[in-house]
Each structure stands twice: as C-alpha cells, then as structure tokens.
Amino acid sequence: VNELYVDDPDKDSGGKIEVNLNISLPNLHCELVGLDIQDEMGRHEVGHIDNSMKIPLNNGDGCRFEGHFSINKVPGNFHVSTHSATAQPQNPDMTHIIHKLSFGDKLQVQNIHGAFNALEGADKLTSNPLASHDYILKIVPTVYEDMSGKQRYSYQYTVANKEYVAYSHTGRIIPAIWFRYDLSPITVKYTERRQPLYRFITSICAIIGGTFTVAGILDSCIFTASEAWKKIQLGKMQ
Incomplete structure (x- = not known):
C-alpha cells in the first residue's frame, strides 16, 4: 500500500x-x-x-x-x-x-x-x-x-x-x-499488508474457473476432431 x-x-x-x-x-x-x-x-x-x-x-x-x-x-x-x-x-x-x-x-x-x-x-x-x-x-x-x-x-x-x-x-x-x-x-x-482472505479465495476461484474453461475448450476441440475423423473414415468405406 x-x-x-x-x-x-x-x-x-x-x-x-x-x-x-x-x-x-x-x-x-x-x-x-x-x-x-x-x-x-x-x-x-x-x-x-x-x-x-x-x-x-x-x-x-x-x-x-x-x-x-x-x-x-x-x-x-x-x-x-x-x-x-x-x-x-x-x-x-x-x-x-x-x-x-x-x-x-x-x-x-x-x-x-x-x-x-x-x-x-x-x-x-x-x-x-x-x-x-x-x-x-x-x-x-x-x-x-x-x-x-x-x-x-x-x-x-x-x-x-x-x-x-x-x-x-x-x-x-x-x-x-x-x-x-x-x-x-x-x-x-x-x-506492508497481508492479502485479505476474500482476495485469496477470489484468486483461487479464478484459477479453478480458468482451468475448467480451458478443459472445456480442449474437450470441444477433441470432440470436433473425432467427429471429423469418423466422417472421413465413413467416406472411405463408401
């Protein structure tokens, strides 16, 4: 401060x-x-x-x-x-x-x-x-x-x-x-001041929220890629 x-x-x-x-x-x-x-x-x-x-x-x-x-x-x-x-x-x-x-x-x-x-x-x-x-x-x-x-x-x-x-x-x-x-x-x-507890909790929540967001994006990308691969494989079989 x-x-x-x-x-x-x-x-x-x-x-x-x-x-x-x-x-x-x-x-x-x-x-x-x-x-x-x-x-x-x-x-x-x-x-x-x-x-x-x-x-x-x-x-x-x-x-x-x-x-x-x-x-x-x-x-x-x-x-x-x-x-x-x-x-x-x-x-x-x-x-x-x-x-x-x-x-x-x-x-x-x-x-x-x-x-x-x-x-x-x-x-x-x-x-x-x-x-x-x-x-x-x-x-x-x-x-x-x-x-x-x-x-x-x-x-x-x-x-x-x-x-x-x-x-x-x-x-x-x-x-x-x-x-x-x-x-x-x-x-x-x-x-010099200690960080307030609410600010620490807010930081932890932000980290957790960010982790879930990134995980969701990765999951969506993997799912989209998987579906595209399946369509390609079906096209080859026909």
Whole structure:
C-alpha cells in the first residue's frame, strides 16, 4: 500500500537527517580533500572529520572519501573541496565517481524500488578537471511500515546537475563538488499488508474457473476432431 501525505514522519530525529557519502577522487591527494557543511540555520563547518575516512588511491595520487554525518532539516549544502587544506593546490582536479549518497535508514525491502541512492555510479572522470559540480537534490521523506506496525525512516531524492568553472575574488580557480539540498513537504509511505482472505479465495476461484474453461475448450476441440475423423473414415468405406 502506498500513500502520500504532508508531515514530518520522523519527529524523534531531533531535526536531523543522517547522510552516507562515498566518493572517489582519483587525481587529488587525501591531505587536500575535505568536507564542508553549511545551511540556512547558520551552520558553517569547514573540514568536517567526525565519522569520516580517507583512503589513498593510485599510489597516493588519489583519494576515496567515506563519511557518515548529519544535516539539519533545512535547505543547505555539503561539498567536497580543498577549502580546509593548509595550502591550496595550484590546479585541484575534481574529477570523481560517486559510489554512494544516501539519507536516513537503509531499506532492504523486496518490491520497493525507490531512488534511495540515485547518484550511485555517477561518473565524472572525463569532465574538465577544474570544473565545479553542482548536484541539486530534492529530498523526499519516506516511511516503511511492516505488518507488525514497526516503522523505518529513510529518504529518497531526485537530482539534477551542472558543471561550471568558478573563479575566486583573486581570479584563482577553486573547484568543488557541491550537493545542494532542499526537503520536499510530501512524505511517501509504504505499508506492508497481508492479502485479505476474500482476495485469496477470489484468486483461487479464478484459477479453478480458468482451468475448467480451458478443459472445456480442449474437450470441444477433441470432440470436433473425432467427429471429423469418423466422417472421413465413413467416406472411405463408401
């Protein structure tokens, strides 16, 4: 059963959304890679390091960044950049692959195929190395309620993106990978329900009825063929 309604389903979250980000930058050293978070509530954090990990790639020439962090339920952004580096590189290369970007609990439920990890596999390795990337996200609250009434909260999202070369006030190019998000007021709810008994009985009756119908058609065909064969045999005898 699917429903749409206007509400904040996860009121016990403290106004926070958990984020999971996994991204590879094969041409940027790990000491240069950082995560910055800011939003309309005044949060402005440069070089977020809690629950994050940097894994060197390509003999240290590249980096895989994995982070688990929370954002407020207000419009804002988080971005991967070199802003927190001690010294800014001359030509930072922001080509990348996004392995995962998800929000809230992970839902592993059969027959629910939503856009919970819409950016999985996004490949920008052939882009302009100095280009900034804007991913514009519309986050949609999603609730799954199982047959026992237990609810799990996750978020789907839609995405649009663009690339551009951005210059600082000094004329330098300082690219970044931006994830700009806003929340949808509409919540999607999936409710697991047992099939009603009457629907099961109706299905059984339909199967039985169909079986009898097919059997009747086959019997009619066999009878017609048998009569035709008898007529042919009588014709030969005459």
